[in-house]
Amino acid sequence: MSANINAKKPTHSYSNVSSRKVSPGQGCDRTDSGKAMRKAGFCHCFRSICSAGSPALTGTGTIAVTVDDVNDNVPTFAFNMYFATVPEDAPTGTDILLVNSSDADASTNAVISYRLTGGNSQFTINPSTGQIITSALLDREARENYTLVVVASDGGFPKALSSSTSVLVSVADVNDNPPKFQHHPYAHSCLL
Ligand SMILES: [Ca+2]
Numbered sequence: 001m002s003a004n005i006n007a008k009k010p011t012h013s014y015s016n017v018s019s020r021k022v023s024p025g026q027g028c029d030r031t032d033s034g035k036a037m038r039k040a041g042f043c044h045c046f047r048s049i050c051s052a053g054s055p056a057l058t059g060t061g062t063i064a065v066t067v068d069d070v071n072d073n074v075p076t077f078a079f080n081m082y083f084a085t086v087p088e089d090a091p092t093g094t095d096i097l098l099v100n101s102s103d104a105d106a107s108t109n110a111v112i113s114y115r116l117t118g119g120n121s122q123f124t125i126n127p128s129t130g131q132i133i134t135s136a137l138l139d140r141e142a143r144e145n146y147t148l149v150v151v152a153s154d155g156g157f158p159k160a161l162s163s164s165t166s167v168l169v170s171v172a173d174v175n176d177n178p179p180k181f182q183h184h185p186y187a188h189s190c191l192l
């Protein structure tokens with residue numbers, strides 16, 4: 001750097017020379033800085049300094065700005081509805097479907113927990129992974145379809161953000177009912 005950047009302020013002028021301008025008082029959008037910057041949480045700004053002397057001397061330095069995350073992204077699912085099929089003789093604990101969502105924020109603002117709503121006690125979900133399993137025996141002859149609502153919430157504080165998706169579970173038939181006579185026993189008499 002060829003200029004004395006510690007010289008008194010009136011003898012120098014400053015200007016941003018990068019296309020990414022950040023100045024005091026100006027907001028820096030953390031999620032608008034490209035994927036690499038978003039992960040790192042950094043903006044790199046190049047700034048030039050120009051002396052007022054004659055001849056004018058210039059120098060350029062790099063300022064690394066750490067961009068703090070705020071919880072401004074909702075967890076998002078890939079689909080509005082998921083479909084799964086399970087045989088009616090599936091034992092308790094059978095895997096049904098793995099649903100997961102993504103969150104563009106960082107740290108706890110992107111840590112997602114899952115829960116089921118709607119009161120279908122035949123199914124449970126792992127709050128950390130989004131894996132849905134059966135938690136009771138099923139019977140297609142009693143109920144053929146279940147609609148589960150999965151809610152994903154991030155760890156934002158003081159306000160967590162949530163979104164939801166639906167899972168339609170179809171119970172497939174198994175041949176677990178033998179044929180039955182409608183009237184039993186049948187009575188028959190004859191005259192000899
Ligand atoms: Ca954010």
Ligand SMILES: [Ca+2]
Nearest residue numbers: 073105109154
């Ligand atoms: Ca978030």
Ligand SMILES: [Ca+2]
Nearest residue numbers: 173174175176
């Ligand atoms: Ca059956």
